[in-house]
Amino acid sequence: MVLIAMIGKTNTGKSTFFKATTLANVEISNRVFTTIKPNHAMGFVKAECPETKIGSKCNPNHGYCKDGIRFIPVEMLDVAGLVPGAHEGKGLGLQFLDDLRQADAFIHVIDISGSTNDQGESVEKGTYDPAKDVEFLETEIGEWFFGLLKKNWAKFSKDVEMQKKKLVESLTIQFSGLKITESQVSESIRKTGLNAETPAQWSEKDLKKFSFELRKLSKKMIIAANKIDVPGSEKNLKRLKDKFPGYIIIPCSAESELALKEADHHGLIEYTPGDNEFGIKNPEGLNKKQRQGLDFVKKNVLEKYGSTGVQECLNAAVFRLLKYIVAYPVANINHLTNKKGKVLPDALLVPDKITLKEFAGKVHTEMAEKFIGGIDFEKKRKIGADYQLSNGEVVEILFGK
Numbered sequence: 001m002v003l004i005a006m007i008g009k010t011n012t013g014k015s016t017f018f019k020a021t022t023l024a025n026v027e028i029s030n031r032v033f034t035t036i037k038p039n040h041a042m043g044f045v046k047a048e049c050p051e052t053k054i055g056s057k058c059n060p061n062h063g064y065c066k067d068g069i070r071f072i073p074v075e076m077l078d079v080a081g082l083v084p085g086a087h088e089g090k091g092l093g094l095q096f097l098d099d100l101r102q103a104d105a106f107i108h109v110i111d112i113s114g115s116t117n118d119q120g121e122s123v124e125k126g127t128y129d130p131a132k133d134v135e136f137l138e139t140e141i142g143e144w145f146f147g148l149l150k151k152n153w154a155k156f157s158k159d160v161e162m163q164k165k166k167l168v169e170s171l172t173i174q175f176s177g178l179k180i181t182e183s184q185v186s187e188s189i190r191k192t193g194l195n196a197e198t199p200a201q202w203s204e205k206d207l208k209k210f211s212f213e214l215r216k217l218s219k220k221m222i223i224a225a226n227k228i229d230v231p232g233s234e235k236n237l238k239r240l241k242d243k244f245p246g247y248i249i250i251p252c253s254a255e256s257e258l259a260l261k262e263a264d265h266h267g268l269i270e271y272t273p274g275d276n277e278f279g280i281k282n283p284e285g286l287n288k289k290q291r292q293g294l295d296f297v298k299k300n301v302l303e304k305y306g307s308t309g310v311q312e313c314l315n316a317a318v319f320r321l322l323k324y325i326v327a328y329p330v331a332n333i334n335h336l337t338n339k340k341g342k343v344l345p346d347a348l349l350v351p352d353k354i355t356l357k358e359f360a361g362k363v364h365t366e367m368a369e370k371f372i373g374g375i376d377f378e379k380k381r382k383i384g385a386d387y388q389l390s391n392g393e394v395v396e397i398l399f400g401k
C-alpha cells in the first residue's frame, strides 16, 4: 500500500489532520510531543468509480464507495514533531526520522496562520513566518539522508570501486530500507554531475549534494498550509506560493475536516470528504455552538477555498506528486465482476505508464507468469502486454491455466 507520512514541527496540526483522514483515535492536544509512538492508520484517496458506467453497484474489498465516488485506501503515518536539529538527535529527532524511511511521499503540515514558532510553541498569530518551516524541514531531512549515507560511505564506496560493482545498483541495494529506486539514484548522480566510477573520490560536499538530491527525488513532498481558517492566513498563503513556486501548496483546515467528519459520523450532517458543501440532516440535534461552528466552516473554509483541503492533499500526494493512477482488474469485462460475481472488487493504485503485464503482476504474480493478454472495457478489444493503462481504466486480464 502507498505510505504517506505527515511531517512538520509540533503543533501545526498533524495529528488533527491524521485523525480527520483516518478517524483513528489519536490524542490531540496543544502540548509538545503529544504523539510519542508513530501512528499508522488507513486514509483514502478519492476517485470516480467505474460503477457509474454500468447499471450495478460496486462491492469493494478494501475502502468504500459512496454515490459513485470510490475511496481507495492508503496508509497514513503520523510522526511526532520535528524540531530544528532533529537530524542531530534533538527532540528525539533521529527516532522520528527513522519512521519515515519507508514512506512514499510526505505531506509537510505547516501552520499558515503563523501562530506556531520554530520550537512548536504557540505565539501570537502572524508573528512567525511559515516560509521558514519549509526551509528548515528541507534542511533537516536532507541532512538526515546525508547522515545515513555518510555512515558507511568510506567502506562502501571503496568496495564498489575495488570490486568494479555498479554504483547505482549497489547503492539501491545498500539503502533499500529507504525505498529508493535505481532510476532515482542515477538521476541524482546525473543532476549533481558526479562520477559514478569513482565514488570513493567524492568529497563530503559532493556526498551531501548527492544526498539532498536523492532525498528530493525519493521522498517527494507537498505542503499542507493548515489552519487556513484563522483570519489573516490568506496573505501568508499568497506569500508562500510566491516564494516556493515549485511546490504543490494546498490551503487546508484539518480542524474543519475533523468537525465535518465527526458531525457526519454522528448523523447530524451529510458530508462526503473533499466536497465543497454539506447538508444538515438533523437540525434539532445541533446545539447553538455546533451550528455556529458549522456556519464558520461553511463561510470561512468551504465557500472561500472550495473544500477543507484535507482530501485534496491526499489526492495531490498520490495522483500529482507520485503520479499514480487507479486501475480496476476484473475477471469478466462485461459485468465488471470477479470470478465470484463481485462487482469491481479491487481498485489498485499503480505508477502511471504501467503496462498491462506489469499490472497483472501487481494483481497476482501467477497472472504475470501465465499472462496471455487482456480486454479493455471501453472498446472491448484485445490488448497486449505492452498496453499502457490510463487512469480509471478497467481491464480483464487473460492468463493460462
Ligand SMILES: Nc1nc2c(ncn2[C@@H]2O[C@H](COP(=O)(O)OP(=O)(O)O)[C@@H](O)[C@H]2O)c(=O)[nH]1
Pocket (backbone or CB within 6 Å): 009, 010, 011, 012, 013, 014, 015, 016, 017, 027, 028, 029, 030, 034, 035, 081, 226, 227, 228, 229, 230, 252, 253, 254, 255, 256
Ligand atoms: N484553527 C485551527 N487550529 C487547528 C487546525 N488543526 C489543528 N489545530 C489546532 O492546533 C493544535 C495542535 O494540533 P495537533 O494536531 O495536536 O498538532 P501536531 O502537534 O502537529 O500533531 C491543536 O490545538 C489543534 O486543535 C486547523 O485547521 N485550524
Ligand SMILES: [Mg+2]
Pocket (backbone or CB within 6 Å): 014, 015, 016, 034, 035, 079, 080, 081
Ligand atoms: Mg501530533
